[in-house]
Amino acid sequence: MATPEPRIRVPNTAAKGEILEVKALITHQMETGLRRDATGKLMPRKIINAFSCRYNGELVFSVELHEAVAANPYLEFHLRAEESGTIEFAWHEDGGAVYTARGTLTVT
Amino acid sequence: MSSGSVMTRRAVLGTVALAGAALAMRPARGAPDPEIALAEQLFGRAPVPSERLQLDMPAVFPNGYTVPLAFEVDCPMTDADHVRAVHVVAPRNPLVRVASFHFTPRSGRARISTRIRLAEPQNVIAVAEMSDGVLLLAKTRVEVEVNGCA
Numbered sequence: 001m002a003t004p005e006p007r008i009r010v011p012n013t014a015a016k017g018e019i020l021e022v023k024a025l026i027t028h029q030m031e032t033g034l035r036r037d038a039t040g041k042l043m044p045r046k047i048i049n050a051f052s053c054r055y056n057g058e059l060v061f062s063v064e065l066h067e068a069v070a071a072n073p074y075l076e077f078h079l080r081a082e083e084s085g086t087i088e089f090a091w092h093e094d095g096g097a098v099y100t101a102r103g104t105l106t107v108t
Numbered sequence: 109m110s111s112g113s114v115m116t117r118r119a120v121l122g123t124v125a126l127a128g129a130a131l132a133m134r135p136a137r138g139a140p141d142p143e144i145a146l147a148e149q150l151f152g153r154a155p156v157p158s159e160r161l162q163l164d165m166p167a168v169f170p171n172g173y174t175v176p177l178a179f180e181v182d183c184p185m186t187d188a189d190h191v192r193a194v195h196v197v198a199p200r201n202p203l204v205r206v207a208s209f210h211f212t213p214r215s216g217r218a219r220i221s222t223r224i225r226l227a228e229p230q231n232v233i234a235v236a237e238m239s240d241g242v243l244l245l246a247k248t249r250v251e252v253e254v255n256g257c258a
Binding site for chain 2: 019020032034055058059060061062063064065066067068069070071073074075076077078079080082
């Protein structure tokens with residue numbers, strides 16, 4: 001499988017108190033563990049099982065994902081702009097790998 | 109028409125009997141519908157159907173592998189009154205839990221848009237866990253034409 005590639009969309013600037021729309025996607029097969037390969041063997045589960053979003057280090061939003069989230073999991077959610085800083089995203093894969101992305105927000 | 113509108117005693121009694129039978133076929137008072145029963149089994153408490161939780165999915169979708177799902181909870185998202193989590197459940201998938209979304213007051217708005225897999229046509233359920241401990245339920249029927257291997 002190709003290396004999962006995170007993509008995010010976060011505004012660069014916002015007014016204090018504004019509610020921002022955030023988009024986060026990672027390219028990923030989300031192999032459910034329920035499918036069989038050509039020889040009839042079950043293909044092991046490998047999914048993104050958790051997602052988190054930290055705003056200046058504080059956990060502000062997270063998701064537990066199960067097998068029924070579609071391939072290339074896409075999330076559109078919101079954050080309230082409080083202060084300038086970084087918004088960090090992390091996707092946790094079965095087996096322990098973590099993929100990350102970050103955005104910078106200037107609050108005026 | 110006038111003769112048809114005259115209710116004989118026999119017709120009245122028949123109507124009453126039918127109404128009684130219809131009442132008897134409804135679930136007994138306190139017996140929850142299957143979605144509420146499943147949610148209670150999964151989350152420990154029975155949720156209350158609520159229009160504060162809007163679950164938006166297409167009624168018919170060609171492909172069960174990537175079905176759009178969006179929801180929003182009508183809530184101010186303050187420290188005192190916010191959504192803690194929303195759980196999405198697909199009761200007729202081989203694994204019924206789809207995802208759980210955890211919010212904080214800093215989310216600002218409890219709205220999500222994502223895409224899920226449905227193994228067959230079914231009622232998809234969302235349960236919102238509010239900061240006061242109340243569980244809200246919404247459900248929507250989705251017909252998929254090609255089943256997604258969940």
